[in-house]
Amino acid sequence: xxxxxxxxxxxxxxxxxxxxxxxxxxxxxxxxxxxxxxxxxxxxxxxxxxxxxxxxxxxxxxxxxxxxxx
Numbered sequence: 001x002x003x004x005x006x007x008x009x010x011x012x013x014x015x016x017x018x019x020x021x022x023x024x025x026x027x028x029x030x031x032x033x034x035x036x037x038x039x040x041x042x043x044x045x046x047x048x049x050x051x052x053x054x055x056x057x058x059x060x061x062x063x064x065x066x067x068x069x070x
Contacts, residue, residue: 015046018042020039
């Protein structure tokens, strides 16, 4: 359970950094007014992508074990 909270926190932090990078590199396209909301949404998107990747990894890893024992 603690591992999931750590992954969630890292993803939110990464989302904040991505939003900050977008604002700093393209200030005419990304305003500071919605930086917090965008950071949160990007962080949640990163979290979903990480969880999907982990699920696919578990499926692939599980098939590899089942295939090698047959």
